[in-house]
Amino acid sequence: MVLGVLTGNEIARYRRQISIFGKNGQKKLKKAKVFVAGAGGLGSVVLAYLTAAGIGSIRVVDNDIVEPSNLNRQILHWDCDVGREKVTSAKEKLEKMNANVKLEAISATIDRDNVEELVAGYDMIVDAMDNFSTRYVLNRAALSRKIPFFHGAVQGFYGQVTTIIPDRTACLRCIFPEAPPPATPAVVGVTPGVIGCLQAGEVIKYILGMGELLEDRLLIWDGLKVEMDEIPLEKNPHCRDCGSQSSL
Amino acid sequence: MKVKVKFFAALKEVFGVEEREVELGKGASIKDLLDTLCDSPRCRQSVFDDSGKLKMRIQIMKNRLPIQSFDGISTRLEEGDVISIIPPMFAG
Numbered sequence: 001m002v003l004g005v006l007t008g009n010e011i012a013r014y015r016r017q018i019s020i021f022g023k024n025g026q027k028k029l030k031k032a033k034v035f036v037a038g039a040g041g042l043g044s045v046v047l048a049y050l051t052a053a054g055i056g057s058i059r060v061v062d063n064d065i066v067e068p069s070n071l072n073r074q075i076l077h078w079d080c081d082v083g084r085e086k087v088t089s090a091k092e093k094l095e096k097m098n099a100n101v102k103l104e105a106i107s108a109t110i111d112r113d114n115v116e117e118l119v120a121g122y123d124m125i126v127d128a129m130d131n132f133s134t135r136y137v138l139n140r141a142a143l144s145r146k147i148p149f150f151h152g153a154v155q156g157f158y159g160q161v162t163t164i165i166p167d168r169t170a171c172l173r174c175i176f177p178e179a180p181p182p183a184t185p186a187v188v189g190v191t192p193g194v195i196g197c198l199q200a201g202e203v204i205k206y207i208l209g210m211g212e213l214l215e216d217r218l219l220i221w222d223g224l225k226v227e228m229d230e231i232p233l234e235k236n237p238h239c240r241d242c243g244s245q246s247s248l
Numbered sequence: 249m250k251v252k253v254k255f256f257a258a259l260k261e262v263f264g265v266e267e268r269e270v271e272l273g274k275g276a277s278i279k280d281l282l283d284t285l286c287d288s289p290r291c292r293q294s295v296f297d298d299s300g301k302l303k304m305r306i307q308i309m310k311n312r313l314p315i316q317s318f319d320g321i322s323t324r325l326e327e328g329d330v331i332s333i334i335p336p337m338f339a340g
Contacts (some may be wrong), residue, residue, distance in 0.1 A: 041340045130340035155337040156256035170312075177316040185339030192340070216312075220256045220334065222303045228265075229256055231332045234312040 004031055004210075011102055014054050025208050026054060032207045033057040035119050037110055037138055038128030039086040040064065041187060042152050044076040045196025046126050046203075051094045053204055057102040058094075061118055063084045063109040066129045073189035110134050115141045124148045124206065126173075126199055132179030139164070139172040140241055144248045150208055154187050157223035159195035162233070163202045163214040166242070169215055171231040173181075173241035195219055249274055251329045258335050262294045272325060278308060279321045281331060290323060295333075305336040 004027055011018065014026050030053050032055050038048055039062040050058060064086045066077040074086070081089040089107035094103050110118060110129075115137050119125055124201070125142050127150060129135050142149035144165065149164040151172055198219070203209045218231040237243050254267040263285065270284055282302070286292040297303050308315045309332040315323045325331070 020323065038340050040340050115258065128340050131340055152340070153337040154339050155335070156258065156291050158335070158337055160285060160334075160337050174317075176307060177314055178340050180303065180336035183338075218334075222257055222260065225260070229254075230336070231254075231256070232312050233308055234315055236317045 006030065007100075010054065013098075013100070017053070021208050021210060023211075028207050029054050029204065029248065031149040032124075033059075033122045034124055034126060034203060035122035036126045036128055036136070038130065038229045039074075039076065039090040039105075039191030040128065040130055041049060041154065042196045042199065043086075043126075043128035044074045044090065045189040045193055046128050046152075047076065047090055047094055048097065049197060049200035050126075051103070053200070054098065055101060055203075055207075057104070057122075059104040059118070059139055060087055060090060061106045061108055061110055062090075063107060064140045069182075073187055073192050075189070075193075076142060078126050084203070085246075088173050089168050110137060112137055112140075116144075119145065119147075122147070124150065124203060126203060127151045127153075128196070128199070130185065131182065132176065135172055136179070136241070139207045140248065142166060143171055143246075145241050150199045150202050150206075152192075152195045154185075154191045154195050156186055157191055159191050159221040159223075160218055161195055161198045161202070161214055161221070162218045163206070165213070165215055168215065171239060171242040172233045174236040174243075175218060175233055188223070191221070194223065238240065249276065249325065250279065250330055251325050251327075252282070254330065254332045256332060256334045257337070258334055259294065261289055262326075276325050277319075277321065278310070278323045278325065278331070280317055280319070283326060293297045305337065307334040308332070309334070 068080045078088045085107045091105035143166045146166045216233045220229045254265045
């Protein structure tokens with residue numbers, strides 16, 4: 001794969017989107033390096049659409065093994081994958097989907113000690129995690145590296161999305177100062193489908209510099225009423241992660 | 249003093265409305281607002297735990313910031329405030 005040069009195969013493959021943003025736009029996607037935290041419900045969708053779009057390099061990190069209870073929503077994992085590492089299962093499908101994309105799969109638990117090393121060299125972080133403690137670790141890593149952080153979370157038929165740009169928008173901790181207590185989530189498979197697509201769309205728009213991002217806006221999806229609502233946000237000057245007292 | 253309250257996701261169904269205006273006395277707090285809003289056991293159980301404390305799972309925003317940025321449940325309200333009440337979403 002030669003960065004910044006589109007092959008004839010790639011031009012044919014991406015023709016329907018090159019007609020929107022041109023070969024230069026497609027080259028921007030090819031040069032992009034995206035870190036995806038999680039290969040579950042949101043991760044499956046984010047990874048599939050970023051791979052199909054022709055992102056140049058994707059690193060996915062997840063520590064989990066595929067279980068039968070994942071299969072209603074984690075669409076990169078199939079019956080035959082139960083018992084396998086999620087990242088291995090995901091990488092296998094994505095490489096078959098689009099061999100032009102450089103995919104790196106790491107089976108690991110993201111924590112404060114390894115996050116800097118894991119995200120080093122990547123242009124942005126996509127939050128496809130299932131817990132807020134890891135989200136806060138990723139939020140701080142994005143702030144310290146000054147790279148965008150694309151947050152998504154789901155519950156039942158509902159989901160939320162926002163795009164965090166360091167120094168410009170509210171960070172995750174500005175919006176959610178405290179993590180909700182852990183619980184076993186109930187999720188209908190289509191919900192991460194909607195939210196993961198919105199996250200992937202934000203990533204693509206950010207790379208291309210097109211449209212308006214979900215900056216300082218928390219979008220809330222109501223799948224039962226088929227409604228999207230928004231809450232306007234602002235940076236909290238006293239935020240412990242991005243405020244003036246932050247150690248970053 | 250009037251404030252606007254917006255309910256999101258599953259709380260729309262619990263409270264039966266997407267948004268409403270509430271009239272409160274001067275100096276009223278978020279706690280006063282919630283006591284006014286929770287006029288049924290179902291509403292109360294969705295917001296408060298058994299000991300009467302705000303559930304950690306509920307996120308409340310005063311205008312553009314979470315109430316933890318002010319005085320939490322004791323945060324004073326002002327005329328025209330928009331209060332957003334959001335149930336937790338954390339799965340991935």
